[in-house]
Amino acid sequence: MSEPPLRVRGLTRRYGELTAVDGLSLEVRAGEILGFLGPNGAGKSTTLRACAGLLRPDAGDILIAGASLAAAPLRARALMGFVPDRPFLYERLSAREFLDFVGALYGLAPDACAARAAALLARLDLVEAADDLIEGCSLGMRQKVSVAAALLHDPPLVMLDEPLQGLDPRAARALKDLLRERAAGGGGVLVSTHLLDVAERMCDRVVILHRGQKVAEGSLEELRGASGLEASGAPATLEDVFLELTREEAAEGGR
Amino acid sequence: MRLAGVALGRWRLARNHLLSRRGRSRGRRSPALLVLALMLVMAGLVGSGLAALFTQLALHGASAAAAAMALGLLLALALLALLVFDLHEAVATLLLDSDLELLRRAPLSPAALLGLKLLDALPRTATPLLVLGLPAVAGYASAYPLPGWAWLLLPPVFLTLWAIPLGLGVAAAMHLLRLVPARRAREALALFSTLTLTLIWVANAFLLPRLTDPAEGLPRAAYAALTTAPAAAAWSPAHWAARGFGAAAAGDPAGAARHLAPLLLAALLSLALAAWSAGRQLEGAQARLAARVGGRPARGRRPAIRRRRPSLLRATLARDARLFTRDWTVLGDVLTAAALWTLLPLVSAPLHHTPGPTLARTMLLALTVGLGYEVAARSVPFERDGLAWVRLAPVPPGRWLAAKLTATAAIALPVLAVVTASLVFGFRLPPGETLAILALVLPALGLSLCLGLWTGVAFGDPHWTNPRATLSLAGRLLATGLLVAQATGWLVLARLAPAGSFEGLRLGLPLVLAAAVSVVPLRAAAARLSTREWCH
Ligand SMILES: Nc1ncnc2c1ncn2[C@@H]1O[C@H](COP(=O)(O)OP(=O)(O)OP(=O)(O)O)[C@@H](O)[C@H]1O
Ligand SMILES: [Mg+2]
Numbered sequence: 001m002s003e004p005p006l007r008v009r010g011l012t013r014r015y016g017e018l019t020a021v022d023g024l025s026l027e028v029r030a031g032e033i034l035g036f037l038g039p040n041g042a043g044k045s046t047t048l049r050a051c052a053g054l055l056r057p058d059a060g061d062i063l064i065a066g067a068s069l070a071a072a073p074l075r076a077r078a079l080m081g082f083v084p085d086r087p088f089l090y091e092r093l094s095a096r097e098f099l100d101f102v103g104a105l106y107g108l109a110p111d112a113c114a115a116r117a118a119a120l121l122a123r124l125d126l127v128e129a130a131d132d133l134i135e136g137c138s139l140g141m142r143q144k145v146s147v148a149a150a151l152l153h154d155p156p157l158v159m160l161d162e163p164l165q166g167l168d169p170r171a172a173r174a175l176k177d178l179l180r181e182r183a184a185g186g187g188g189v190l191v192s193t194h195l196l197d198v199a200e201r202m203c204d205r206v207v208i209l210h211r212g213q214k215v216a217e218g219s220l221e222e223l224r225g226a227s228g229l230e231a232s233g234a235p236a237t238l239e240d241v242f243l244e245l246t247r248e249e250a251a252e253g254g255r
Numbered sequence: 256m257r258l259a260g261v262a263l264g265r266w267r268l269a270r271n272h273l274l275s276r277r278g279r280s281r282g283r284r285s286p287a288l289l290v291l292a293l294m295l296v297m298a299g300l301v302g303s304g305l306a307a308l309f310t311q312l313a314l315h316g317a318s319a320a321a322a323a324m325a326l327g328l329l330l331a332l333a334l335l336a337l338l339v340f341d342l343h344e345a346v347a348t349l350l351l352d353s354d355l356e357l358l359r360r361a362p363l364s365p366a367a368l369l370g371l372k373l374l375d376a377l378p379r380t381a382t383p384l385l386v387l388g389l390p391a392v393a394g395y396a397s398a399y400p401l402p403g404w405a406w407l408l409l410p411p412v413f414l415t416l417w418a419i420p421l422g423l424g425v426a427a428a429m430h431l432l433r434l435v436p437a438r439r440a441r442e443a444l445a446l447f448s449t450l451t452l453t454l455i456w457v458a459n460a461f462l463l464p465r466l467t468d469p470a471e472g473l474p475r476a477a478y479a480a481l482t483t484a485p486a487a488a489a490w491s492p493a494h495w496a497a498r499g500f501g502a503a504a505a506g507d508p509a510g511a512a513r514h515l516a517p518l519l520l521a522a523l524l525s526l527a528l529a530a531w532s533a534g535r536q537l538e539g540a541q542a543r544l545a546a547r548v549g550g551r552p553a554r555g556r557r558p559a560i561r562r563r564r565p566s567l568l569r570a571t572l573a574r575d576a577r578l579f580t581r582d583w584t585v586l587g588d589v590l591t592a593a594a595l596w597t598l599l600p601l602v603s604a605p606l607h608h609t610p611g612p613t614l615a616r617t618m619l620l621a622l623t624v625g626l627g628y629e630v631a632a633r634s635v636p637f638e639r640d641g642l643a644w645v646r647l648a649p650v651p652p653g654r655w656l657a658a659k660l661t662a663t664a665a666i667a668l669p670v671l672a673v674v675t676a677s678l679v680f681g682f683r684l685p686p687g688e689t690l691a692i693l694a695l696v697l698p699a700l701g702l703s704l705c706l707g708l709w710t711g712v713a714f715g716d717p718h719w720t721n722p723r724a725t726l727s728l729a730g731r732l733l734a735t736g737l738l739v740a741q742a743t744g745w746l747v748l749a750r751l752a753p754a755g756s757f758e759g760l761r762l763g764l765p766l767v768l769a770a771a772v773s774v775v776p777l778r779a780a781a782a783r784l785s786t787r788e789w790c791h
Contacts, residue, residue: 088641
């Protein structure tokens with residue numbers, strides 16, 4: 001069996017006294033979009049940043065398509081793309097120049113890189129702004145550039161931290177389509193979001209994180225079953241399940 | 256506005272800033288102690304040097320009032336430094352701070368907002384007065400003892416000295432910002448600090464060399480320059496303060512009061528002017544800066560010529576060249592600073608009759624050492640958050656550093672080449688001498704770039720606003736120490752190498768030395784890059 005795009009085992013990360021992520025295990029399978037949900041401060045961004053190699057975990061392993069982030073960091077990084085919640089951009093480069101640079105970082109051949117950048121810019125409706133300095137770009141345009149940079153080298157795993165923020169409906173649609181295509185092509189996508197209706201429609205499975213711990217995992221049907229909301233009659237939405245699961249935990253008190 | 260509540264909030268903010276309490280982040284222990292230690296060391300060095308100077312003046316028979324003129328010069332220097340290095344902090348605090356949105360929406364008068372923001376800026380802008388002004392007074396007092404009551408005057412006098420340039424500067428900046436278009440506003444701030452750097456440098460360069468000559472004690476010209484009141488003294492707050500201390504040392508409280516009263520008045524006027532300008536301009540200026548900058552096409556883009564091999568090196572070179580040339584304030588600053596560094600040894604020359612080749616060598620060494628800070632150290636924070644790509648992309652830190660080193664060399668070498676050529680021409684250096692100088696200067700450049708990269712990686716502040724201050728305070732203090740250490744080291748090495756010694760050794764030694772020492776900062780930088788964390 002080939003390795004899944006992402007496998008996380010026992011990930012723990014502390015900030016001083018606070019345990020932001022506590023023994024989290026999850027897996028993104030080939031061909032699926034995994035939604036990563038949780039209330040504010042649940043530890044989603046921390047998890048994603050740890051998986052992207054930007055934060056050191058205190059415990060646990062992270063395998064990117066079989067490559068250990070700790071033992072073979074360069075190979076692991078080459079296999080993923082990451083869209084942070086606040087994009088890492090160069091203000092005084094144009095989008096196209098920026099993508100050229102990122103392509104070089106990933107060792108893409110210049111022709112392939114240019115072709116791929118052009119395709120992504122077109123998909124994300126950025127062609128017109130592609131030669132303006134990023135400095136003058138709006139929030140949504142920056143987000144799109146950041147997405148294009150993450151997809152440029154066509155990695156088997158893409159992780160996105162609240163990628164829809166700042167995107168207009170058309171851009172949001174374009175991004176969702178792009179992600180669906182990647183999954184259909186056998187790639188894995190991990191996406192954190194607060195938009196539960198989007199998650200409901202876009203994701204194959206979801207993981208719900210609460211106070212650093214996984215409180216639920218599975219497809220929407222599985223979650224409905226597990227939450228016991230079905231029994232009460234009315235068809236439960238992901239929102240109902242989410243509120244139910246994170247409320248229960250909250251009632252149990254702090255860690 | 257509920258004063259007590261606001262004051263409490265500000266106090267908490269200042270405390271957390273000083274203690275560097277950024278949430279519960281781990282592994283980034285506060286550099287506050289380091290900053291404090293470095294500042295104490297600096298202040299100690301400056302203070303002991305100045306104590307020696309004032310002792311010399313006393314030995315030459317200068318009266319307390321005459322020596323107070325030297326104190327006035329030093330305090331004026333501290334005020335200039337405040338303008339150059341810290342005014343931008345105050346203006347940035349006032350116009351760009353992240354809490355402005357909140358404060359602007361609160362029912363605060365512009366004057367109250369100004370007061371709050373100036374208080375915020377106080378700890379960030381006190382350095383020149385603490386490391387130059389205070390030691391100067393201490394040095395003065397070591398030769399001309401001050402009565403106890405004069406020490407009590409110290410805090411209010413320094414507070415007024417701080418308020419005068421900041422008040423005037425803030426008022427001026429606010430009007431300046433009204434005149435320049437929004438996009439240029441930040442750049443105007445930066446340009447302003449480059450210009451003042453030039454000013455302070457000129458003042459410094461023509462004063463310092465006239466101070467002391469260890470061989471002959473204090474030269475007559477220096478003594479005269481130090482103890483006679485310059486024409487501007489009547490208008491210089493620094494001199495008013497110094498005269499106040501002079502009167503205090505002479506045991507004349509009435510005289511001290513007479514000199515210090517205008518100081519207080521000037522401070523009040525300056526703050527009033529700032530408040531008035533804030534009332535008229537602040538909101539507009541803040542709104543203009545907060546407004547999004549309009550789209551701007553990237554210049555100099557040719558239809559891409561596709562080459563066969565991908566190259567991290569080429570990409571880094573292209574990116575750094577673009578980033579540097581598109582930020583004309585930084586480019587201008589680099590070129591200005593390069594000129595100033597080169598000229599530094601020259602202006603101290605009139606006192607000593609230095610042979611041409613030695614002078615040329617010293618000038619080039621000053622430039623080389625300076626370029627490490629000007630180009631290499633700044634090139635790292637210059638990337639801002641883009642630096643995170645070192646960690647996201649599959650690039651080993653060593654390769655990244657090598658590319659970065661090449662890119663900084665590509666910017667520094669042309670500057671060095673132009674200056675070398677003009678010196679060779681100006682001093683009519685023979686080829687042999689030129690070669691010997693280059694054999695020293697090129698390795699020195701390599702080392703200074705490596706050290707610069709390390710300071711940039713370790714102390715770079717991705718949120719800088721002033722191109723002269725892209726490192727944290729600790730970083731800038733440390734970088735200054737490194738500059739002095741390098742310059743001293745290379746000059747001593749050049750002196751030590753006996754003229755008639757084996758040529759090969761003389762030429763090769765600097766290279767070997769630089770290569771051996773460079774390993775240390777490069778390793779430290781690579782280690783820092785691979786352990787650094789990117790939080791929010
Ligand atoms: N740099 C940091 N220093 C200290 N604590 C931090 C830091 N970053 C995050 N935290 C804490 O870690 C916890 C998890 O934060 P994280 O950003 O991962 O949450 P999140 O799930 O992404 O939240 P959101 O939905 O608001 O983006 C929070 O309690 C937060 O306060
Ligand atoms: Mg988050």
